[in-house]
Amino acid sequence: MTVQEWSIVGAVVAVCFGAIGPAFAEGRAIASAMDAVARQPEAGGTISRTLFVGLAMIEAIAIYCLVIALVLLFANPFVH
Amino acid sequence: MSSPLAESPLFTIGAVPVAGSVLTSFAITAALGLASFLLTRRLSVAPGRAQSALELVVSTIDGEIRDVMQRDPSPYTPLVGTLFLYLLVANSIEVVPLLHSPTARLETTMALALLVFFSVFFYGVRANGLRGYMRHFVQPSPLLAPIHVLSELTRTFALMMRLLGNVMSHGLVLAIIVSLAGLLVPIPIMAFGLFVGLVQAYIFAMLATVYVGAAVEAEGASPRESVK
Numbered sequence: 001m002t003v004q005e006w007s008i009v010g011a012v013v014a015v016c017f018g019a020i021g022p023a024f025a026e027g028r029a030i031a032s033a034m035d036a037v038a039r040q041p042e043a044g045g046t047i048s049r050t051l052f053v054g055l056a057m058i059e060a061i062a063i064y065c066l067v068i069a070l071v072l073l074f075a076n077p078f079v080h
Numbered sequence: 081m082s083s084p085l086a087e088s089p090l091f092t093i094g095a096v097p098v099a100g101s102v103l104t105s106f107a108i109t110a111a112l113g114l115a116s117f118l119l120t121r122r123l124s125v126a127p128g129r130a131q132s133a134l135e136l137v138v139s140t141i142d143g144e145i146r147d148v149m150q151r152d153p154s155p156y157t158p159l160v161g162t163l164f165l166y167l168l169v170a171n172s173i174e175v176v177p178l179l180h181s182p183t184a185r186l187e188t189t190m191a192l193a194l195l196v197f198f199s200v201f202f203y204g205v206r207a208n209g210l211r212g213y214m215r216h217f218v219q220p221s222p223l224l225a226p227i228h229v230l231s232e233l234t235r236t237f238a239l240m241m242r243l244l245g246n247v248m249s250h251g252l253v254l255a256i257i258v259s260l261a262g263l264l265v266p267i268p269i270m271a272f273g274l275f276v277g278l279v280q281a282y283i284f285a286m287l288a289t290v291y292v293g294a295a296v297e298a299e300g301a302s303p304r305e306s307v308k
Contacts, residue, residue, distance in 0.1 A: 049148065053290060056283045060238040063245035074086070 011069035018065025171277025193240035204295030
């Protein structure tokens with residue numbers, strides 16, 4: 001296979017497997033937050049705000065994988 | 081398929097190439113500025129409809145900042161509120177035909193992330209003094225200074241990439257769906273895009289608040305505000 005074809009495979013693998021970890025992490029975070037809100041509804045505002053910031057942090061990992069995939073597809077340093 | 085990371089310029093002024101996203105961004109800035117100017121030109125104690133709506137927006141942003149930072153939000157509302165309102169409009173402008181979100185371009189999000197980066201420095205120095213702010217880099221041990229610097233840089237990079245990735249990937253998904261399915265299928269996806277844009281604007285503004293708040297009450301710094 002040429003470098004271009006390997007790059008496409010690499011991009012697909014990066015996005016597929018890079019999304020698994022953050023997906024589990026976000027699921028756990030949201031489950032814990034809902035648990036906390038159910039136990040203590042009056043703290044809902046603080047919990048959901050912290051949750052949003054935390055989700056943004058977790059999501060950044062998936063976004064890094066997307067960036068790697070885009071670099072492989074559109075700005076590949078090994079393809080001239 | 082054209083690269084989403086590069087944009088061809090529409091026209092050039094002298095030697096400066098001007099891209100479409102720059103024009104959109106300038107138009108949004110001008111429209112928001114003009115609207116703010118017109119709405120705040122004649123403020124009254126007994127507000128009318130427009131002023132009530134404006135006060136609702138400003139006081140909601142104030143309240144969010146106060147909840148996060150636990151201090152008077154007035155020095156930070158201009159930065160955070162402007163970021164939020166600009167991003168809200170810029171992320172949602174995709175639904176207007178022929179217009180594209182300027183935040184789907186690397187340059188716009190990079191500029192916004194750098195703005196947050198320097199604002200953190202500015203507010204930190206203003207609250208704690210230059211020595212006081214710099215001291216938090218060597219807390220609790222000077223060995224950790226590289227980690228502090230690295231975290232400042234990577235979180236700025238993450239801020240840039242998060243916004244870009246969300247807005248741009250939504251545009252890509254929409255383009256793929258439009259090319260596959262007809263008229264009615266993309267419309268719910270576009271509505272979902274409005275929601276994504278709102279959430280991303282909120283998260284960007286909220287993270288900027290958190291970063292500025294952490295710099296203002298930097299650990300180990302002598303708090304100048306609480307002395308008086």
